[in-house]
Amino acid sequence: MTGLADWKIVLIDDEEDIRDVLTMALEDAGYEVHSAPDGQTGIRLCQTLSPQIVITDIRMPGIDGLQVLETLKQTDSDVEVIVVTAFGEMNLAIRALQLDASDFITKPISDEALHLALQRARQRYTSKKQLKDYTDLLEKEKAATSQQLLKSIGFQRNLIENSMDGILGCAEGDAVVIYNHSMEQLVGYSKAEVIHRMTLEQFIAPDEAARLKEALVSDRYGGKNRLFLFETYLQDKSGRKVPVQVSAAVLFANGQPSGRVCFFRDLREIRKLEREVADQARILHQDKMMSLGRLAASVVHEINNPLSGILNYLRLMIRIVNRGPLGEKHRAKFKKYLELVENETHRCSRIISSLLTFSRMSPPEFGPVQINELIDRCIILSRHKLELSSIELVTFIETDLPTVMGDFNQLQQCVINLIFNAVDAMPDGGTLTIDSHYHPDTKKVSIAVKDSGLGIAPDDLAHVFEPFFTTKKEGFGVGLGLPTVYGIVEHHNGVVDVSSRQGEGTVFTIQLPVTNVC
Ligand SMILES: Nc1ncnc2c1ncn2[C@@H]1O[C@H](COP(=O)(O)OP(=O)(O)OP(=O)(O)O)[C@@H](O)[C@H]1O
Numbered sequence: 001m002t003g004l005a006d007w008k009i010v011l012i013d014d015e016e017d018i019r020d021v022l023t024m025a026l027e028d029a030g031y032e033v034h035s036a037p038d039g040q041t042g043i044r045l046c047q048t049l050s051p052q053i054v055i056t057d058i059r060m061p062g063i064d065g066l067q068v069l070e071t072l073k074q075t076d077s078d079v080e081v082i083v084v085t086a087f088g089e090m091n092l093a094i095r096a097l098q099l100d101a102s103d104f105i106t107k108p109i110s111d112e113a114l115h116l117a118l119q120r121a122r123q124r125y126t127s128k129k130q131l132k133d134y135t136d137l138l139e140k141e142k143a144a145t146s147q148q149l150l151k152s153i154g155f156q157r158n159l160i161e162n163s164m165d166g167i168l169g170c171a172e173g174d175a176v177v178i179y180n181h182s183m184e185q186l187v188g189y190s191k192a193e194v195i196h197r198m199t200l201e202q203f204i205a206p207d208e209a210a211r212l213k214e215a216l217v218s219d220r221y222g223g224k225n226r227l228f229l230f231e232t233y234l235q236d237k238s239g240r241k242v243p244v245q246v247s248a249a250v251l252f253a254n255g256q257p258s259g260r261v262c263f264f265r266d267l268r269e270i271r272k273l274e275r276e277v278a279d280q281a282r283i284l285h286q287d288k289m290m291s292l293g294r295l296a297a298s299v300v301h302e303i304n305n306p307l308s309g310i311l312n313y314l315r316l317m318i319r320i321v322n323r324g325p326l327g328e329k330h331r332a333k334f335k336k337y338l339e340l341v342e343n344e345t346h347r348c349s350r351i352i353s354s355l356l357t358f359s360r361m362s363p364p365e366f367g368p369v370q371i372n373e374l375i376d377r378c379i380i381l382s383r384h385k386l387e388l389s390s391i392e393l394v395t396f397i398e399t400d401l402p403t404v405m406g407d408f409n410q411l412q413q414c415v416i417n418l419i420f421n422a423v424d425a426m427p428d429g430g431t432l433t434i435d436s437h438y439h440p441d442t443k444k445v446s447i448a449v450k451d452s453g454l455g456i457a458p459d460d461l462a463h464v465f466e467p468f469f470t471t472k473k474e475g476f477g478v479g480l481g482l483p484t485v486y487g488i489v490e491h492h493n494g495v496v497d498v499s500s501r502q503g504e505g506t507v508f509t510i511q512l513p514v515t516n517v518c
């Protein structure tokens with residue numbers, strides 16, 4: 001606002017002469033002037049024109065100058081009001097200043113006093129306006145900054161709240177001040193129960209608190225005053241221990257410890273999975289021990305035959321030796337007996353070594369497996385059982401099969417389980433066919449174990465691989481054979497299929513990939 005023409009003045013005075021003189025003087029100075037003969041009209045004029053400056057006489061009939069001042073200030077506190085008093089009315093002038101008049105001039109009004117008062121009013125108005133604009137600007141900026149601050153606080157709160165890990169923050173003295181949703185799920189206490197009411201220690205399982213404290217100050221787990229992936233237990237609301245992995249840090253402000261923050265990862269699911277894996281390993285072993293028991297019985301017979309053969313030949317040889325020096329005729333017989341003893345001993349040794357391999361309780365060991373050798377070993381172990389059950393064995397073994405990467409012992413367990421099931425399915429004898437093939441199109445080796453037995457009822461077919469599904473009489477089957485086969489084959493990235501017709505027989509086929517052949 002530079003030129004005086006931008007300044008609007010409303011002049012209120014009941015004396016016409018004064019109004020005219022002042023109007024003229026002010027207009028000459030360059031102001032835009034509007035005048036009113038009484039307070040009421042003056043106020044109305046101000047409401048429509050919104051002048052920056054009002055000059056009002058104090059003593060007027062009707063609404064006096066002080067009332068005008070008061071009314072105007074109520075609607076627009078920025079308006080500058082100059083009051084005109086008669087000489088000697090100092091008390092009225094003071095009252096006017098108390099009501100925030102910008103100045104007072106006394107009658108008779110001198111030009112100098114008038115312009116000085118107007119100059120001061122203009123200055124006051126301008127600085128007030130600038131201050132107001134500046135305050136408005138500051139207000140706006142403050143609002144924007146607070147909004148930004150609020151947004152960033154909101155964002156951080158969201159991060160903490162939605163973290164998958166439980167987050168627990170403590171102020172000095174260990175009172176909990178941050179406690180997120182995952183923490184609620186871990187220990188079951190609500191925020192209201194915890195914030196400012198509980199301490200960190202109340203969440204740690206009692207026998208773990210000392211260990212955790214010691215770990216936090218030692219530099220063994222992530223450094224001094226820091227803790228990294230430390231496994232411990234929390235204690236939930238109902239007193240149960242919750243396994244967790246904790247990372248934590250002591251917080252510092254001005255070099256002094258000011259609190260702690262802990263991040264807890266729930267280990268319950270992982271522990272459950274670990275238990276399941278352990279259970280599976282236990283089932284695998286259990287199945288093997290049962291198969292071993294059944295094998296041992298038949299192997300005893302299997303070894304007994306060659307052993308009695310060996311005994312007979314040895315007795316014959318002793319008799320020959322006792323007769324005196326060996327003649328040419330006896331030497332040939334002697335040699336033949338020795339060869340037979342060697343053969344039979346070899347047979348026994350093969351059976352025993354197969355049984356030992358099978359019973360070995362070793363951790364799974366992957367290596368190149370010759371599928372035909374595997375089948376051969378299984379046949380050695382079960383031959384006697386087949387003979388006892390009047391089962392004829394037919395094999396179609398493809399020579400030069402590529403090797404498969406696998407655990408010999410586990411795969412042997414699979415084939416033995418399939419043979420045992422086949423034998424059980426042919427109580428009145430039958431034919432067991434074992435074949436092996438390489439399928440170049442799928443790059444898989446298959447082992448099929450087929451029987452001419454009872455077959456599987458269509459309703460049962462979908463359940464045979466389920467643990468503890470058995471149709472056998474109590475004491476004859478537990479229902480772990482096929483689930484074991486399934487688990488082992490899957491572990492080898494293979495598949496096992498079954499097809500069966502009731503009354504005709506069943507075939508189980510294991511297919512193993514040869515991509516990882518070495
Ligand atoms: N070759 C087969 N012919 C007919 N039924 C079979 C054959 N193989 C498996 N089954 C059926 O599948 C069921 C489950 O077999 P699985 O080998 O898992 O357990 P099981 O033989 O009953 O007991 P376990 O093997 O633990 O001693 C058997 O009880 C039987 O009903």
Ligand SMILES: [Mg+2]
Nearest residue numbers: 417421481482
């Ligand atoms: Mg079985």
